[in-house]
Amino acid sequence: MNRLVSGAIGVEIRVLATDNKLYFPDIPLLRGKRIKHVDACNPYNFKTPTGKDVIEHLNSTFVTFVESNTKEELIKSLPLSLLSSDSKLYINKIIDLPLSYIDLSHLSEAEKEDFSLYFVFWYDEPAVWGVLSEKNNSTEIHSLELTLTGQRTYFAKNAIFENRRVQNLLFSLPYFTPTGSVGLRESYYQNKFLTLARGQVEFIKQVPLYLFMQTDPNYAIRLQNIVFDLVNSYIETTTTNADDLKTCFFNVILDDNKK
Amino acid sequence: MFIIQNLACVPILLNREDHRTIFFKDVLKNKRVNKIMIYTGSPSGDVLSPYILYQTVSSYVFMDTLSLFLSLTDNKNKKFINDLNLRDFTIKTDHKNNFVEILINRVLDYNQSFVNWKVDTNGFEKAYFPFYFFYQKQKLNSFSDEIKGSVTVQITPSAEWEDIQLSTIINNILKGKFIKKIIYKPMSLVENAGYLDIVCKDGKHIENIPLDFLCIKSPKDFWFDLLDIDFEKSYYRNRRTLNEYIYTFSLTFIY
Numbered sequence: 001m002n003r004l005v006s007g008a009i010g011v012e013i014r015v016l017a018t019d020n021k022l023y024f025p026d027i028p029l030l031r032g033k034r035i036k037h038v039d040a041c042n043p044y045n046f047k048t049p050t051g052k053d054v055i056e057h058l059n060s061t062f063v064t065f066v067e068s069n070t071k072e073e074l075i076k077s078l079p080l081s082l083l084s085s086d087s088k089l090y091i092n093k094i095i096d097l098p099l100s101y102i103d104l105s106h107l108s109e110a111e112k113e114d115f116s117l118y119f120v121f122w123y124d125e126p127a128v129w130g131v132l133s134e135k136n137n138s139t140e141i142h143s144l145e146l147t148l149t150g151q152r153t154y155f156a157k158n159a160i161f162e163n164r165r166v167q168n169l170l171f172s173l174p175y176f177t178p179t180g181s182v183g184l185r186e187s188y189y190q191n192k193f194l195t196l197a198r199g200q201v202e203f204i205k206q207v208p209l210y211l212f213m214q215t216d217p218n219y220a221i222r223l224q225n226i227v228f229d230l231v232n233s234y235i236e237t238t239t240t241n242a243d244d245l246k247t248c249f250f251n252v253i254l255d256d257n258k259k
Numbered sequence: 260m261f262i263i264q265n266l267a268c269v270p271i272l273l274n275r276e277d278h279r280t281i282f283f284k285d286v287l288k289n290k291r292v293n294k295i296m297i298y299t300g301s302p303s304g305d306v307l308s309p310y311i312l313y314q315t316v317s318s319y320v321f322m323d324t325l326s327l328f329l330s331l332t333d334n335k336n337k338k339f340i341n342d343l344n345l346r347d348f349t350i351k352t353d354h355k356n357n358f359v360e361i362l363i364n365r366v367l368d369y370n371q372s373f374v375n376w377k378v379d380t381n382g383f384e385k386a387y388f389p390f391y392f393f394y395q396k397q398k399l400n401s402f403s404d405e406i407k408g409s410v411t412v413q414i415t416p417s418a419e420w421e422d423i424q425l426s427t428i429i430n431n432i433l434k435g436k437f438i439k440k441i442i443y444k445p446m447s448l449v450e451n452a453g454y455l456d457i458v459c460k461d462g463k464h465i466e467n468i469p470l471d472f473l474c475i476k477s478p479k480d481f482w483f484d485l486l487d488i489d490f491e492k493s494y495y496r497n498r499r500t501l502n503e504y505i506y507t508f509s510l511t512f513i514y
Contacts, residue, residue, distance in 0.1 A: 137362065137364050138364060138365075139339075139361070139362065140339045140340070140341075141339070141340045141341065141343050141361065142341045142342070143328075143341060143342035143343070143344075170344075170347070170359060172344045172346055172347055173346070174326035174327075174328075174344050174346060174377075175323075175324055175325070175326045175377070175378075175379070176326040176377040176378075176379075177326070178326075178328055178342040178375075178377075180377065183326070213347075214347075214359050215347050215357040215358055215359055216357065217356040217357060217476070217477030217478070217479060220359075220360065249344060251342075251343050251344060253361065256339065
């Protein structure tokens with residue numbers, strides 16, 4: 001079962017043909033934060049925010065995460081294929097990212113040349129999380145649309161979502177949205193990324209839209225009653241052809257329990 | 260895991276021009292609805308309606324091209340679901356495990372609850388989908404997934420449209436046993452198509468649950484709220500279009 005999260009950040013790591021060991025960059029937003037799950041993204045047709053393809057052979061690529069307090073390699077040489085959305089491991093650790101690394105030594109140069117790796121770290125973000133009521137059995141669901149107009153498109157203000165506690169965002173691909181707009185089609189969502197912000201804190205940052213499609217048997221996002229400002233939130237796309245600039249559709253699940 | 264206490268099958272026939280329909284089902288009035296799912300057939304059209312002779316259940320391909328949205332208002336006049344895209348709330352004859360779960364947990368106002376759809380001019384004329392309302396009439400029994408015992412029976416239908424009384428295939432061995440799960444397994448490479456209509460001695464009713472709901476292998480699988488089944492009043496309804504594809508299958512009753 002996936003755990004409650006209140007933040008998620010996408011991290012791209014560029015790979016050169018000669019790289020055998022790569023350390024993670026320092027991500028200020030993740031310093032001292034408890035990581036719940038990690039996704040190593042590589043669905044069919046996926047592109048990173050810089051437009052790169054990702055390494056295909058995640059079975060032969062290994063990650064080591066160093067725990068922040070003890071500096072121990074508590075997760076050692078884990079195949080990246082185990083960090084996928086359908087087998088979410090419950091990490092539950094504060095990770096020292098600059099000491100953590102990826103082992104690429106089992107890949108040929110051709111398998112690494114000009115590729116990237118793309119990780120999403122799902123974490124606890126006290127700046128935006130909320131308390132869940134004990135019963136937590138009452139929700140509202142509303143639709144949210146955004147027609148893309150360029151590389152980055154911001155959401156419009158929408159009173160329905162103002163100061164509401166959000167438990168999930170379900171991304172889906174209707175041919176037509178309720179307002180009659182043409183929806184994004186199957187082949188065009190793999191290079192699009194969602195950022196949600198509250199004030200200046202982008203607590204969900206460049207998370208691939210495909211991770212919000214939750215039909216996989218073992219996969220459901222559980223957001224801990226997060227609150228965000230729509231007008232500071234946006235979707236990015238790496239390409240802006242006519243078929244890219246269609247309407248993205250979400251159903252947003254809101255907490256409707258008494259406080 | 261979701262525990263079913265009662266299930267109502269509400270078939271919906273969608274005409275392209277209508278764009279909207281409401282639900283009619285007396286049994287659901289003033290009942291707490293926990294969840295709603297849709298059943299879709301395969302592109303080859305080999306699953307029939309439980310109720311209407313020769314009416315096939317429309318394929319999930321329609322669900323891909325049809326933009327079908329659910330809006331629900333509760334009995335306190337609150338519209339709490341507004342345009343939920345139903346495409347991912349479908350249990351398909353294949354890909355049975357791939358669906359999204361949401362919980363409703365409300366008493367609905369059926370005059371203000373509806374599905375609406377948008378389709379372009381090249382789309383379908385009519386589509387037929389059974390909607391399933393999971394509802395509750397009383398508090399759920401205390402539940403444990405520990406298995407006390409099980410009984411497996413084999414069923415071999417003899418016609419594409421056939422109702423088989425469960426008492427003819429299950430003798431008294433399950434008398435007094437409270438069923439918490441039923442598992443369907445095909446015994447050939449070909450999937451069966453049919454429904455179980457289960458009537459219980461205490462009034463619970465699992466109305467025409469598709470076999471495909473009984474073989475989900477994921478944390479989203481279905482269990483039952485301890486069913487005391489009246490096998491004389493309960494049926495397996497075989498609903499497959501082609502006789503040559505009728506094969507034996509097994510049903511395992513777990514108590």
